[in-house]
Amino acid sequence: MELLARDEAAVSPSYTRDYPLVAARGEGCWITDVDGNLFLDMAAGIAVCATGHCHPRVVEAIRDQAGTLIHMSGTDFYYEPQIALAERLIRLAPGSGKKKVFFANSGAEAVECALKLARWHTKRQLVISFEGAFHGRTMGALSLCASKPVHKEGFFPLVPGIHHAPWGDLDGIEALLRHAVPASSLAAIFVEPIQGEGGYRLPPSGFIAGLREICDRTGALLVCDEVQAGAGRTGKFFAIEHEGVVPDLICMAKGIASGLPLGVCIAQEGVMDWGPGSHASTFGGNPVACRAALATLDLCEEGLVENAASVGEVLQSALQGVCEGVGAVVEVRGRGLMRAVEVENGSLRDRIVQECFRRGLLVLGCGPRAVRFSPALVLTAEEAETAASIFGEALRGALLDT
Numbered sequence: 427m428e429l430l431a432r433d434e435a436a437v438s439p440s441y442t443r444d445y446p447l448v449a450a451r452g453e454g455c456w457i458t459d460v461d462g463n464l465f466l467d468m469a470a471g472i473a474v475c476a477t478g479h480c481h482p483r484v485v486e487a488i489r490d491q492a493g494t495l496i497h498m499s500g501t502d503f504y505y506e507p508q509i510a511l512a513e514r515l516i517r518l519a520p521g522s523g524k525k526k527v528f529f530a531n532s533g534a535e536a537v538e539c540a541l542k543l544a545r546w547h548t549k550r551q552l553v554i555s556f557e558g559a560f561h562g563r564t565m566g567a568l569s570l571c572a573s574k575p576v577h578k579e580g581f582f583p584l585v586p587g588i589h590h591a592p593w594g595d596l597d598g599i600e601a602l603l604r605h606a607v608p609a610s611s612l613a614a615i616f617v618e619p620i621q622g623e624g625g626y627r628l629p630p631s632g633f634i635a636g637l638r639e640i641c642d643r644t645g646a647l648l649v650c651d652e653v654q655a656g657a658g659r660t661g662k663f664f665a666i667e668h669e670g671v672v673p674d675l676i677c678m679a680k681g682i683a684s685g686l687p688l689g690v691c692i693a694q695e696g697v698m699d700w701g702p703g704s705h706a707s708t709f710g711g712n713p714v715a716c717r718a719a720l721a722t723l724d725l726c727e728e729g730l731v732e733n734a735a736s737v738g739e740v741l742q743s744a745l746q747g748v749c750e751g752v753g754a755v756v757e758v759r760g761r762g763l764m765r766a767v768e769v770e771n772g773s774l775r776d777r778i779v780q781e782c783f784r785r786g787l788l789v790l791g792c793g794p795r796a797v798r799f800s801p802a803l804v805l806t807a808e809e810a811e812t813a814a815s816i817f818g819e820a821l822r823g824a825l826l827d828t
């Protein structure tokens with residue numbers, strides 16, 4: 427209680443804490459709070475701690491790098507971990523040609539980089555993103571968002587030239603191109619491979635391939651925002667791999683460095699063609715964050731991504747099991763360890779999130795009425811079953827409360 431009062435007095439009131447968890451320690455998928463209570467963490471710091479809390483290999487990499495070189499600024503100097511990480515990401519990313527990587531500190535900054543680069547490279551001004559989209563909170567990234575009005579309220583005017591199309595509807599984009607967006611002025615289409623904050627909404631089959639076709643036809647860039655869905659979360663390293671599409675730009679952050687701040691923007695051959703001084707970041711691609719990311723990539727390649735795919739299926743069927751016969755549940759959906767249960771309204775969802783917390787399960791909401799599950803990729807099948815069973819109790823508890 428004392429910490430909550432100190433927080434209230436000193437920390438920005440813009441944060442949205444759904445329940446009063448004060449974390450003290452983390453290990454794997456488990457969090458201990460300051461009073462010694464243990465929680466099964468299905469939120470992972472908003473889909474960030476990909477390798478689990480304090481994975482020994484990540485901790486070791488961070489410790490080693492912190493004792494060697496903490497900061498230098500890759501924008502003015504060179505250091506090996508940043509080069510090595512760029513090379514690894516280039517090898518992993520879809521597309522067989524040469525690529526280039528820009529380093530930032532967050533998802534919003536990775537998106538900001540893509541937005542600026544799209545304008546720079548195409549010499550065009552207009553951009554399309556989607557209803558339900560979330561791309562971050564800096565002015566450029568925020569302008570691409572259309573998930574909740576509260577994100578934008580009080581901040582207009584935003585960056586001009588951004589149009590929102592209905593999610594999953596290629597005809598909506600064709601209509602924009604017919605009425606509002608001259609094809610010759612379209613710089614880019616920004617898309618999340620699965621909408622995150624907007625509700626863990628999967629793209630209809632063929633939608634992303636259709637976007638690729640529209641971009642090829644108009645000369646616009648296809649930008650894939652993998653900030654939440656990437657780094658193995660969906661059971662493939664890049665969520666776009668499920669679609670068989672090669673985007674021109676990929677943005678990543680969250681899971682890539684297992685909890686250290688790092689954003690990346692990966693560009694296909696020839697796209698990152700700006701010159702010195704066009705764009706940079708003092709801290710972006712900091713050596714410690716790059717070492718944490720290299721350790722994360724090692725662990726992903728050693729089986730974490732496969733684990734996300736297989737345990738994700740266990741989680742899906744366990745959640746379906748506990749939701750069976752509950753009329754208030756609309757859908758259980760997702761890919762890998764990016765899963766959501768959508769219920770019939772937002773107030774029920776909010777009560778479920780509270781009931782989960784009371785029972786020792788950490789979950790977050792997403793979209794207007796869904797509960798999201800975005801645990802660390804080290805989640806075991808047993809932990810998935812436990813999470814689903816607590817969720818089932820919380821769901822019934824929340825329904826009794828009506």
Ligand SMILES: Cc1ncc(COP(=O)(O)O)c(C=O)c1O
Pocket residue numbers: 532533534535537560561562563618622623651652653654655679680
């Ligand atoms: C898809 C997506 N893009 C961008 C962002 C912004 O990332 P950050 O909060 O690191 O700026 C988020 C954050 O939730 C996200 O889910």
